[in-house]
Amino acid sequence: MDWSSILGNTARAAIGLETVIYALAAIGLNVQFGYAGLLNFGQAAFVAVGAYGIAVTVTVLGLPFWLGVVVGLVAAVLLAVLLGIPTLRLRADYLAIATIAAAEIVRLTVRSATLRDQTGGSSGLSGFAEGFYDLNPFTPGQSYGFGPWVFGARLAWILVVGWVLVAVCCLVVFLLMRSPWGRVLKGIREDEDAVRSLGKNVYAYKMQALVIGGVIGALAGFVFGVGRASVQPDLYGTELTFFVYTVLLLGGAARVLGPVVGAAIFWVALVLIENVLVQAVGAGYVPDWLMSSTQVGQVRFMLVGLALMLLMIFRPQGIFGDRRELAIDAR
Amino acid sequence: MPADENRPDLTDLDEGAPHEGHGGSHPATAPGPGPRALAAREVLRDVPRVPGAPKPDPVLVADGVVRRFGGLTAVDVQHVEFQRGAITALIGPNGAGKTTFFNLLTGFDRPDEGSWTFEGRSLARVPAHRVARRGMVRTFQLTKALSRLTVIENMRLGATGQVGERLLSAMFRRVWRGQEDSNTRRADELLRRFKLDAKREDFAGSLSGGQRKLLEMARALMTEPRLVMLDEPMAGVNPALTQSLLGHVKDLREQGMTVVFVEHDMDMVRDISDWVVVMAQGTVVAEGPPDAVMADPAVIDAYLGGHHDAPLTEEDEAEQIAAAEAELERERDQEVGR
Incomplete structure (x- = not known):
């Protein structure tokens, strides 16, 4: 077994592209679910809207890259408002159902054959990211970084931009949540009628939270689309949403850095398990009848699931959560 | 019926009018x-x-x-x-x-x-x-x-017209800090009056x-x-x-x-x-x-639940009350006799 390769891959995963994408998506979800208590099960749709915003604007309309970013952000705001208008006045579970359906509608729409010329159908779009990489200050062909964290110029560039976005989003969430605005949001999570009785327009606050979370989700979509230099509809399915929830609960909901730490742990665990299993199967430590190398991909998720169950049993508040807070049942 | 009809014109009521401040700490009312x-x-x-x-x-x-x-x-x-x-x-x-x-x-x-x-x-x-x-x-x-907010945060939430509750100004603390401080002072006064000041930092759920x-x-x-x-x-x-x-x-x-x-x-x-x-x-x-x-x-x-039945005549009512009292009397006797 090649432990240096296993550990190297694992270390890179801690700050890798997937970690950035999931951290951003989970920061958005944290605003909605963690602080405001909105059960948004359609975060994948906001990510998709961000990614397709750039992809369609650049490849189909032939417009510059930065305009694609604007289109993605505006589309995320529109999607949030559209989802919020009918559902935010209703009980929390209606939002959950509406958002999960909306996310599937978005995915099935962009992959439909009718829209093949606009969204590329099931194979998606590519070739829209060059505008972004043209801005790359790193020299192509060279590697950047230290220790195990050495990346090529393109990956280094998107990672720098991605982590800057993560830092900015965390700062915004921190500033918002220590303010009276954040206090209203936390109040709504507990009991919106109580907050309403104190003269706060609960509906407006929930809408603001949904929009902010959605816009941060769209930022995750930019990193996703640009980082892979392509968009494919099936990457934006419901499992993306559920992994984002996993990341959020892992790190601890309603904590500023919870989503970032959660994303890092999630991908470190996934990559470590995958690499160890692949090497173990390859070296013959694992008998064929138990697992083949092609089955590793599925087994790693099983093991991660098991690890998460154990975490939820022994540390239900997540890594950063406050046990004292969790011990209070919402009477 | 219009609200103003038949209203006695009593001008000496102004004493009861509520237009004074009432945030201050008042001693609990004396008996009477x-x-x-x-x-x-x-x-x-x-x-x-x-x-x-x-x-x-x-x-x-x-x-x-x-x-x-x-x-x-x-x-x-x-x-x-x-x-x-x-x-x-x-x-x-x-x-x-x-x-x-x-x-x-x-x-x-x-x-x-x-x-x-x-x-x-x-x-x-x-x-x-x-x-x-x-x-x-x-x-x-x-x-x-609100169980997972502290007592003082519950109180602060009650203040109306907070600048810091608007999304755009929320991120800039210096915009809302002064108002927050004065709200906190008012909240602390109320907490003292309601004898909750010792619980200030506890979660309301506790x-x-x-x-x-x-x-x-x-x-x-x-x-x-x-x-x-x-x-x-x-x-x-x-x-x-x-x-x-x-x-x-x-x-x-x-x-x-x-x-x-x-x-x-x-x-x-x-x-x-x-x-x-x-x-x-x-x-x-x-x-x-x-x-x-x-x-x-x-x-x-x-x-x-008398309204479920036909209206009672006074005699019926007296009779029923007498019967109920007799029943009570009997129960009391049994209780004593035991």
């Missing part, structure tokens, strides 16, 4: 009625004891408010007025529609018909948060302390039932209301806290606020209310001062 209590009772003395009676200076007036749930008419209030500066109790048997009426008045539910005004302005179709901003705040039957009631009331006062609507303020309160809670409710009146409350505890109703409105089956069946109302046969009927 305070000056405003006496004034409120004096003013209400000449009001006719009939459902829908006009009050000299009503702050809240409801007309023809009807709420139906499917085929069931939960509330059907023809006309009712609540006197400014007084404590009015809303009583009635379970299912009389008291809480539903409360929800309608405070914008938490919408009536099928009807209109109502607060300080002369219509509240029909006004959403709940705007009702609160206009100075009419409510508490809930099942206390809604408080006892009675302390939560106190917190909910104190938090409601942070909105600087002129009318306080309390839905069963005594439900689930430890008897040791009852007197203190009663004192606080009386205090509200002494500070010029109007109080309307729903309550089942008749001792409390008798003790603190200046006026009692009785609901049964969604309608107002009687009103009057506490002692008069509790002796009213219509009220006794409402509580005992």
Whole structure:
């Protein structure tokens, strides 16, 4: 077994592209679910809207890259408002159902054959990211970084931009949540009628939270689309949403850095398990009848699931959560 | 019936008008009625004891408010007025529609018909948060302390018109810091008055039932209301806290606020209310001062379910009461004989 390769891959995963994408998506979800208590099960749709915003604007309309970013952000705001208008006045579970359906509608729409010329159908779009990489200050062909964290110029560039976005989003969430605005949001999570009785327009606050979370989700979509230099509809399915929830609960909901730490742990665990299993199967430590190398991909998720169950049993508040807070049942 | 009809022109009522500040720390009221209590009772003395009676200076007036749930008419209030500066109790048997009426008045539910005004302005179709901003705040039957916020954060949340609650200014602390500090000072004063200052940094979820009631009331006062609507303020309160809670409710009146409350505890109703409105089956069946109302046969009927039967003649009634007393006597004898 090649432990240096296993550990190297694992270390890179801690700050890798997937970690950035999931951290951003989970920061958005944290605003909605963690602080405001909105059960948004359609975060994948906001990510998709961000990614397709750039992809369609650049490849189909032939417009510059930065305009694609604007289109993605505006589309995320529109999607949030559209989802919020009918559902935010209703009980929390209606939002959950509406958002999960909306996310599937978005995915099935962009992959439909009718829209093949606009969204590329099931194979998606590519070739829209060059505008972004043209801005790359790193020299192509060279590697950047230290220790195990050495990346090529393109990956280094998107990672720098991605982590800057993560830092900015965390700062915004921190500033918002220590303010009276954040206090209203936390109040709504507990009991919106109580907050309403104190003269706060609960509906407006929930809408603001949904929009902010959605816009941060769209930022995750930019990193996703640009980082892979392509968009494919099936990457934006419901499992993306559920992994984002996993990341959020892992790190601890309603904590500023919870989503970032959660994303890092999630991908470190996934990559470590995958690499160890692949090497173990390859070296013959694992008998064929138990697992083949092609089955590793599925087994790693099983093991991660098991690890998460154990975490939820022994540390239900997540890594950063406050046990004292969790011990209070919402009477 | 228009609200202004038949209203006695009493100019000496201004004493009871609520336009002074009331955020300061007041000592708990001494035993016995305070000056405003006496004034409120004096003013209400000449009001006719009939459902829908006009009050000299009503702050809240409801007309023809009807709420139906499917085929069931939960509330059907023809006309009712609540006197400014007084404590009015809303009583009635379970299912009389008291809480539903409360929800309608405070914008938490919408009536099928009807209109109502607060300080002369219509509240029909006004959403709940705007009702609160206009100075009419409510508490809930099942206390809604926000468990995972600390006591002081609960209090701060109550302040209205906060700049820091607007999304765009929220991120810049220097914009809202001054206001936050003054809100915190006011919150601390209220906490001291309600004897919750020791719990300042605790999660509201760790408080006892009675302390939560106190917190909910104190938090409601942070909105600087002129009318306080309390839905069963005594439900689930430890008897040791009852007197203190009663004192606080009386205090509200002494500070010029109007109080309307729903309550089942008749001792409390008798003790603190200046006026009692009785609901049964969604309608107002009687009103009057506490002692008069509790002796009213219509009220006794409402509580005992007399309205289900044909109206009783006086002889029937006397007979039934005699029979009931005989029954009680027999039970008592058995008890003693054992």
